[in-house]
Each structure stands twice: as structure tokens, then as C-alpha cells.
Amino acid sequence: MTAGHEHDYAGRTALVVDDDPDVLEQIRLFLERLGFRVLAGESQAEGEALVDGAVPDLCIFDLMMENNDSGFVLSHRMKKKSPQTPVILVTGVAHETGYTFDAATAEMRRWVKADAVLDKDIRFEQLAAEIARLVQQ
Amino acid sequence: MTVETLRVLIVDDEPGMRQGASRVLSRHAQTLPDLDVEVRFAVETAADAAEALARLTAAPWDLLLLDYKLPDRTGLEVLDEIRTRGIDVVTVMVTAYASLEVAVSATKNGAFDFLAKPFTPDELKTVVEKAARTVLAHRRALALAEEKRQVRFQFIRVLAHELKAPLGVVDSYLRMVQDRALGDELAAYDRPVERALVRIDGMRRMIVDLLDLTRLESGQKRRDLATVDVVEEARSGLEGVTAAAADRGIALELHAPATLPMQADRGELGIIFNNLLTNAVKYNRDGGRVDLTVRPAGDGGVELEVRDTGVGMAPADVARLFGEFVRIKNEKTKGIEGSGLGLSIMRKLAELYGGSVAVASEPDVGTTFTVTLAAAPQGTEP
Numbered sequence: 341m342t343a344g345h346e347h348d349y350a351g352r353t354a355l356v357v358d359d360d361p362d363v364l365e366q367i368r369l370f371l372e373r374l375g376f377r378v379l380a381g382e383s384q385a386e387g388e389a390l391v392d393g394a395v396p397d398l399c400i401f402d403l404m405m406e407n408n409d410s411g412f413v414l415s416h417r418m419k420k421k422s423p424q425t426p427v428i429l430v431t432g433v434a435h436e437t438g439y440t441f442d443a444a445t446a447e448m449r450r451w452v453k454a455d456a457v458l459d460k461d462i463r464f465e466q467l468a469a470e471i472a473r474l475v476q477q
Numbered sequence: 478m479t480v481e482t483l484r485v486l487i488v489d490d491e492p493g494m495r496q497g498a499s500r501v502l503s504r505h506a507q508t509l510p511d512l513d514v515e516v517r518f519a520v521e522t523a524a525d526a527a528e529a530l531a532r533l534t535a536a537p538w539d540l541l542l543l544d545y546k547l548p549d550r551t552g553l554e555v556l557d558e559i560r561t562r563g564i565d566v567v568t569v570m571v572t573a574y575a576s577l578e579v580a581v582s583a584t585k586n587g588a589f590d591f592l593a594k595p596f597t598p599d600e601l602k603t604v605v606e607k608a609a610r611t612v613l614a615h616r617r618a619l620a621l622a623e624e625k626r627q628v629r630f631q632f633i634r635v636l637a638h639e640l641k642a643p644l645g646v647v648d649s650y651l652r653m654v655q656d657r658a659l660g661d662e663l664a665a666y667d668r669p670v671e672r673a674l675v676r677i678d679g680m681r682r683m684i685v686d687l688l689d690l691t692r693l694e695s696g697q698k699r700r701d702l703a704t705v706d707v708v709e710e711a712r713s714g715l716e717g718v719t720a721a722a723a724d725r726g727i728a729l730e731l732h733a734p735a736t737l738p739m740q741a742d743r744g745e746l747g748i749i750f751n752n753l754l755t756n757a758v759k760y761n762r763d764g765g766r767v768d769l770t771v772r773p774a775g776d777g778g779v780e781l782e783v784r785d786t787g788v789g790m791a792p793a794d795v796a797r798l799f800g801e802f803v804r805i806k807n808e809k810t811k812g813i814e815g816s817g818l819g820l821s822i823m824r825k826l827a828e829l830y831g832g833s834v835a836v837a838s839e840p841d842v843g844t845t846f847t848v849t850l851a852a853a854p855q856g857t858e859p
């Protein structure tokens with residue numbers, strides 16, 4: 341967690357959904373330090389309700405929750421409702437399955453319905469860089 | 478019925494023999510009803526030892542019909558060469574000089590069978606059928622080994638993932654402390670430190686479960702069989718969860734005779750009770766109850782039944798419950814920790830007693846696990 345970004349995103353809202361309560365807590369603390377107001381959900385079901393009730397400035401979704409594609413589902417739902425809302429998918433799946441995908445090309449972004457894909461071992465500097473790229477300060 | 482094609486190489490210096498045998502086998506379809514297979518033959522030929530060895534080395538073959546007397550070398554020499562080069566093929570030695578001596582040394586050198594010239598098409602088919610059975614058995618053993626290998630790989634992949642997730646969490650909490658991310662108040666770090674310890678504890682439990690499971694699967698776990706009072710073990714199992722149950726106002730009740738002796742390993746019974754009861758408490762509702770019933774089952778066995786008033790499970794979840802690392806994730810189970818190995822362990826233990834684990838569940842009503850253990854444990858150490 342790098343210091344020095346405090347309050348850069350004051351007044352912005354982030355929606356975070358992850359079924360690991362500790363990962364959720366860590367991302368929440370990190371985003372709050374950047375100035376975000378954070379809406380947090382612990383499951384795909386909670387996430388769906390949050391997606392329906394808000395238009396956040398940033399979404400961070402875990403890929404595998406109750407279902408293997410929970411993050412895709414949430415992403416799709418968010419983009420359908422608000423195509424300009426940036427979505428970051430967090431996944432540990434690529435390493436374990438050898439199945440890889442990313443959001444580097446427009447084609448892949450259309451397919452995975454996300455603007456960035458990050459590995460589950462979250463590097464917060466990398467997360468900060470993605471947020472800086474995707475969210476206007 | 479599946480169709481399997483065997484690659485056959487016929488080696489003979491007489492063109493008539495090559496063509497005749499080749500024609501018989503190419504047109505032949507051998508059904509093996511017991512294996513549920515129809516075997517067909519893709520036949521090719523070679524006229525001498527040099528050509529035969531070149532072809533055997535170039536591609537895999539299932540079956541070799543090898544003439545004993547070849548222009549450049551004897552069939553025995555070819556067999557020798559096959560063995561030296563480590564070529565995997567079932568060989569039938571064919572010869573006009575059907576002597577016992579040749580048969581014996583061919584068999585010693587790795588030939589599977591022996592066919593005397595001249596032979597009728599039926600004789601050829603009979604010998605080939607026998608050889609085909611060996612080839613198929615070999616193939617199936619290989620396929621089974623490969624399947625086991627893949628299951629193992631899958632297990633290791635999931636295990637790696639299950640251990641990597643908490644490591645990442647602990648790592649992030651430690652970095653928060655290192656970077657003073659929550660300010661200079663020491664108390665602000667109490668929760669991150671506590672959560673890191675909880676996750677490390679979870680990893681430790683998973684490793685303990687994993688070692689139990691590995692010992693069970695490898696059959697290396699020492700079993701200490703003696704006459705054990707199952708009711709006493711049930712009581713001590715209940716004691717183990719009393720504190721956790723009390724915290725959440727969950728009532729525990731034992732329904733059992735005064736004593737119920739059986740031949741068993743105390744440690745194994747302890748693991749079974751612990752798994753059953755921790756699950757019943759973990760997945761219960763606050764203020765709920767757990768009923769543990771111990772009763773004799775026919776022929777000196779026992780039946781252990783644990784009924785809870787917890788969150789229950791949908792039929793689809795029950796179906797996948799016994800998979801390794803499977804944990805039912807939904808609104809009602811969030812925040813519940815576990816390795817996802819407990820039921821696998823319990824089932825393997827029950828199997829050691831020639832027993833089984835059954836589960837009945839209804840969402841929001843509760844779950845009942847029934848473990849049946851037979852009297853005479855199997856797999857007893859000498």
C-alpha cells in the first residue's frame with residue numbers, strides 16, 4: 341500500500357465484491373485511503389443487489405465466488421446497466437488452471453466484460469496504477 | 478461396445494505367408510463381449526529382420542507376428558533386439574520348425590505366444606485373440622494410471638490454490654503493518670494481526686487434515702485396534718465442541734446406551750466424531766441444537782447419527798459435498814472456515830470399517846449425517 345494517494349478520489353464511489361472477507365477488508369481499507377466511498381459485498385448475490393442499486397465510479401469483482409463465473413456475471417450486469425463504469429476482475433484462476441485471459445485487447449475486453457484483470461495476490465501498487473488509468477481523479 | 482484397433486506387424490520372408498495372414502486379420506473383427514470391445518486390426522508387413530526392426534522403432538505397435546527363420550537373422554535375435562531397445566509390443570513367434578526347445582527359448586526371450594506353421598485362419602485368430610486381450614488389458618492399466626495421475630495433479634492444483642489464498646491475505650496484512658497504513662496508533666493494527674493469525678491457523682488445520690488424508694490414502698497410518706467404548710468417545714467428542722456451541726447458544730444432546738463396545742482405533746473414532754460435531758455446530762443457527770445418537774447396528778457394528786438444526790443444503794450441494802476441498806458457499810455459510818477435507822477424511826475412515834456415510838439435508842431446517850461402522854475393521858495391520 342503506497343502512501344501519498346490519500347483523497348485523490350474524494351467523492352467517488354467504488355463497489356467491491358469478494359467472498360474472502362479479508363481480501364474484501366483489505367481492498368476496502370486501501371480504497372478508503374484513496375478517498376473512495378466503498379460499497380462492499382461478500383457474494384455474487386450481494387453483488388447483484390449492489391450493482392442494481394448504484395452507479396459507482398469503479399467496480400472490483402472477484403471472479404470465483406458461489407459460482408466459477410460470478411465475477412463475469414457481475415461484470416456483465418454492471419456493463420449492461422452502465423457501460424462506462426470501469427470494472428476490474430480479480431482472479432486466482434489463471435495460474436491454477438493454465439487457462440489465461442486478460443483485458444489487453446478490445447476483443448478480450450468485450451468478451452470478459454472487464455477493463456482490467458488482476459491476479460488474486462493483489463499488488464496494491466498495481467491496483468493503484470489500474471485505478472489511475474481507469475478512473476478520473 | 479467400443480471399437481479398438483490394434484496395429485499389427487507381420488514379419489515373414491515368404492510373400493504368400495505375409496499376404497495370407499494379412500488378409501485374414503484385416504478382414505477380421507474380434508468381439509470380446511466380456512470387455513465390451515470389438516477389436517480390429519490394422520496390418521502391415523515386413524520381409525526381413527532389418528526392415529522389421531526399422532518399423533518397430535519408427536512407430537508404436539501392439540502386436541508382432543514374427544517368423545522364426547528370417548533371411549538376415551533369427552526370430553530369437555530379433556526378440557533380443559526388441560528387448561534391448563525397450564520396444565513395447567506383444568510378440569507371437571511363428572515357425573515351421575515347431576520344436577519345444579525353440580518355443581521355450583522364445584518365451585524366455587519375451588515372446589507372448591507361439592504359432593506353428595502351417596496354420597489355419599482359425600488358429601491364427603485364436604492366437605491373435607489371446608494376444609489382443611493382453612494388449613487391451615495393458616492399455617486399460619495405462620489409461621487408469623494416467624487418470625489417477627490427472628486426479629493427483631488436479632488435487633495438487635486445488636491445494637496450491639487453497640494455500641495461496643490465505644498466504645496472500647497474511648502477506649497483505651503484514652504489509653499494512655509495515656507501511657503503517659492505518660496510522661501510528663498501535664491499536665489500529667489489532668484486527669489485521671488477529672485476522673492474519675486466524676488465516677495462518679486455517680492453513681495449519683488444512684495441512685493437518687491433508688496429512689491425515691495422505692496417511693489414510695497411502696495406507697501408512699498405523700492403526701491401533703482395541704475394544705473401545707463408542708459412547709465414551711462420543712462424550713469426549715461432545716466435550717470438544719461444548720465451548721463453541723455454548724458461544725452460540727447451541728444445545729448438545731447425546732442419545733446413547735450406557736456403553737457400546739466395539740473393535741476400533743480410538744484416534745479414528747475421535748476424528749469421525751470431531752468432524753461430525755464441528756460441522757453440526759459450525760453450520761447451525763444461533764440457539765439451535767445438535768442431537769448425537771449412538772446405536773448398535775446389526776452384527777456388532779455401530780451407527781452414529783448427528784442431526785443439526787442448521788442452514789441445511791440444497792440437493793445440488795449435497796451431491797458435491799464429498800469432493801475434496803468442496804465447501805458450500807452461499808449467503809448462509811459465509812464467514813465459516815474449513816479445509817473442505819473433513820468429509821473426505823471421514824468417508825475414508827468409515828470405509829476402513831467397511832462402513833459408509835450418508836447425508837440427508839433440507840435447506841433452513843437442518844442436516845443429518847449418519848455414519849455406519851461395521852464390527853470387524855478391515856485393513857488390520859498384522
